Amino acid sequence: MSRQWAWRAGFLATVLLAATALLAGPYQFLLGSAAGSTAQPARAAPCLPGVAVDIMDSPHVAQAAAATVDYHTIPATSGPHFAFTAATGAYRRPVPEGLTVHALEHGHVAIQYAPGTSRLQVERLERLARRYPADVILAPYPALDHGIALTAWGQLDRLDRYDQTRITRFVEALRGRYQHGWTADRDCPDRA
Amino acid sequence: MTDLVAGVGVDVSPAVGRVVVADDGDGYVLGRPDLGVYVVVPHPGAVLVQALQAGEPLAVATAKASEAAGAQVDGAEFLAGLAAAGLLAPPGGPDGAVAGSASAPAGREIRWIAGVSPEAARRLFGPVAWTGYAVAAGFAVAALVATPDLWPSYEHIWWLPDPVLSVLALFPVTVALAACHEAWHWLAGRAVGVPAIFRVSYRGVFLVFETDLTQIVTTARRKRYGPFLAGMAFDAVVVAVALGLRLAHQHSLLVLPGWADRLLAAIILVQIVSVIWQWAALVLRSDGYAVLANALRCHDLYRATWLTSKQRLWRLAGAENAELSAISEHDRKVASWFGLLFLAGVIGMGWTAVSYAVPFLLSMLGWVGHGLTHPAPASLAFWEAVAVTVVVVGQYAAVPALAWRERRQRQRGVLR
Numbered sequence: 062m063s064r065q066w067a068w069r070a071g072f073l074a075t076v077l078l079a080a081t082a083l084l085a086g087p088y089q090f091l092l093g094s095a096a097g098s099t100a101q102p103a104r105a106a107p108c109l110p111g112v113a114v115d116i117m118d119s120p121h122v123a124q125a126a127a128a129t130v131d132y133h134t135i136p137a138t139s140g141p142h143f144a145f146t147a148a149t150g151a152y153r154r155p156v157p158e159g160l161t162v163h164a165l166e167h168g169h170v171a172i173q174y175a176p177g178t179s180r181l182q183v184e185r186l187e188r189l190a191r192r193y194p195a196d197v198i199l200a201p202y203p204a205l206d207h208g209i210a211l212t213a214w215g216q217l218d219r220l221d222r223y224d225q226t227r228i229t230r231f232v233e234a235l236r237g238r239y240q241h242g243w244t245a246d247r248d249c250p251d252r253a
Numbered sequence: 254m255t256d257l258v259a260g261v262g263v264d265v266s267p268a269v270g271r272v273v274v275a276d277d278g279d280g281y282v283l284g285r286p287d288l289g290v291y292v293v294v295p296h297p298g299a300v301l302v303q304a305l306q307a308g309e310p311l312a313v314a315t316a317k318a319s320e321a322a323g324a325q326v327d328g329a330e331f332l333a334g335l336a337a338a339g340l341l342a343p344p345g346g347p348d349g350a351v352a353g354s355a356s357a358p359a360g361r362e363i364r365w366i367a368g369v370s371p372e373a374a375r376r377l378f379g380p381v382a383w384t385g386y387a388v389a390a391g392f393a394v395a396a397l398v399a400t401p402d403l404w405p406s407y408e409h410i411w412w413l414p415d416p417v418l419s420v421l422a423l424f425p426v427t428v429a430l431a432a433c434h435e436a437w438h439w440l441a442g443r444a445v446g447v448p449a450i451f452r453v454s455y456r457g458v459f460l461v462f463e464t465d466l467t468q469i470v471t472t473a474r475r476k477r478y479g480p481f482l483a484g485m486a487f488d489a490v491v492v493a494v495a496l497g498l499r500l501a502h503q504h505s506l507l508v509l510p511g512w513a514d515r516l517l518a519a520i521i522l523v524q525i526v527s528v529i530w531q532w533a534a535l536v537l538r539s540d541g542y543a544v545l546a547n548a549l550r551c552h553d554l555y556r557a558t559w560l561t562s563k564q565r566l567w568r569l570a571g572a573e574n575a576e577l578s579a580i581s582e583h584d585r586k587v588a589s590w591f592g593l594l595f596l597a598g599v600i601g602m603g604w605t606a607v608s609y610a611v612p613f614l615l616s617m618l619g620w621v622g623h624g625l626t627h628p629a630p631a632s633l634a635f636w637e638a639v640a641v642t643v644v645v646v647g648q649y650a651a652v653p654a655l656a657w658r659e660r661r662q663r664q665r666g667v668l669r
Binding site for chain 2: 065069072121124126143145146147149153154160167191192193195
């Protein structure tokens with residue numbers, strides 16, 4: 062009988078341990094998947110490209126409701142968004158703001174360009190975006206009057222034209238910085 | 254053949270002729286593929302059946318079996334045992350329900366596929382082909398390790414900006430891939446000479462593809478790996494091709510339209526989750542289970558593991574005790590540790606659910622919920638949310654209903 066109790070105890074302990082490990086790690090992510098993110102002041106970091114933007118309350122909303130949201134910036138870097146997100150990659154048509162914002166909340170970076178951007182510049186942007194298949198959403202953005210906008214969660218940069226160094230730096234510095242919560246306590250290394 | 258009537262009480266001559274005999278290494282499998290009934294017997298038992306099938310009278314067959322055993326055996330008693338196991342039932346079986354559930358799942362046989370000759374099928378499973386499958390699997394693993402950016406995320410399901418359109422457009426692709434996975438099992442079965450059956454069927458509202466490979470037990474164990482691994486070999490090729498295309502696209506060696514690259518990512522997601530599932534869902538008798546049970550030379554490892562685990566953690570009813578005792582000592586010995594693999598597999602299934610299914614379902618639930626609670630009947634999104642609710646509620650309501658039905662069938666002994 063004691064042997065049977067040992068099996069039972071071992072089984073229960075394993076199940077509890079596995080359930081805790083499976084849920085504790087993604088807990089914040091799953092909670093965020095259901096609820097969204099909350100408002101915070103801008104998280105400025107001198108070592109990061111672009112400018113920090115105040116973070117809006119960012120709940121999940123209906124698609125119809127998202128159309129009337131007044132975001133802090135153009136394009137948005139946070140705010141109400143759809144409950145589902147967009148896959149990373151290149152899009153030839155504009156991606157709804159509610160989708161792009163959700164992608165930023167998952168740590169992705171959006172590169173969006175004005176409708177009048179030249180074919181050559183779009184091809185260069187597509188070539189650059191292809192190098193980051195897990196990180197970048199590239200799409201046209203009708204509300205931009207000119208140039209290119211780079212957005213990450215709570216961070217924005219605007220370019221008048223294609224600048225590979227600047228875009229690459231933005232993507233590599235800001236991808237994965239946020240994932241339903243800041244992924245690191247500090248953005249910049251301490252100065253000696 | 255009158256002695257066959259005397260031994261068992263009825264004329265079992267036609268039934269003996271239908272019994273297949275196969276050397277299983279540790280023993281001999283006697284099977285009735287038409288009934289889905291198989292038993293393992295020692296060598297003299299196989300000798301006796303083969304002698305009867307050669308037209309020898311029972312007395313001569315018994316003498317041959319005795320010679321093989323090195324001791325006197327009782328041929329009539331042995332036949333009575335086979336009859337009791339259901340092996341000598343007339344075609345169709347004495348109990349239509351039991352025979353039907355074991356051997357003939359509902360569904361339609363695809364005749365044009367069934368017409369593929371074993372010779373044609375063998376071309377897909379020769380040494381060159383298996384080398385190709387292995388290279389594809391190795392390439393897929395290497396590509397995913399070297400380029401973690403290509404590891405699939407549940408986000409890839411939404412490869413189009415419309416969530417319903419994404420799923421609807423992906424659905425026929427996943428159905429076609431699932432059909433090919435099953436067809437590869439079947440073709441591999443044909444290649445080793447097993448008359449396997451490929452069917453399109455349904456479980457509740459779910460469309461399923463099934464490959465009936467029960468007759469695989471009539472082949473040598475080393476020949477069974479092909480049919481068991483063929484589905485995953487196909488999956489590996491699909492993943493390798495999709496990863497290769499995405500890698501070429503990433504490095505601008507090939508420029509795909511954005512939607513095509515995202516569709517490939519969605520296909521990689523589906524196929525990789527499928528392969529992980531095959532090795533995790535041992536408890537659901539997945540392909541991985543079949544490979545392991547074959548490698549461990551077991552005959553009824555699934556029931557042995559279930560019953561052994563239940564005995565350890567709870568208790569067995571009288572019939573279950575008898576069932577466990579009837580399972581071979583070797584299977585029970587393996588089951589004593591195989592339960593840990595069952596548990597590890599269930600944890601793997603949990604990881605798959607938490608990493609892929611739960612975030613996807615939470616997102617879709619949120620999207621549908623918001624769409625319905627803030628209705629905008631003029632928008633497509635609202636009507637998509639309504640449609641998804643109808644379909645999903647229908648599907649998930651079917652799962653407990655199917656589970657309840659299976660439980661009832663088990664209690665009635667219709668399903669093992």
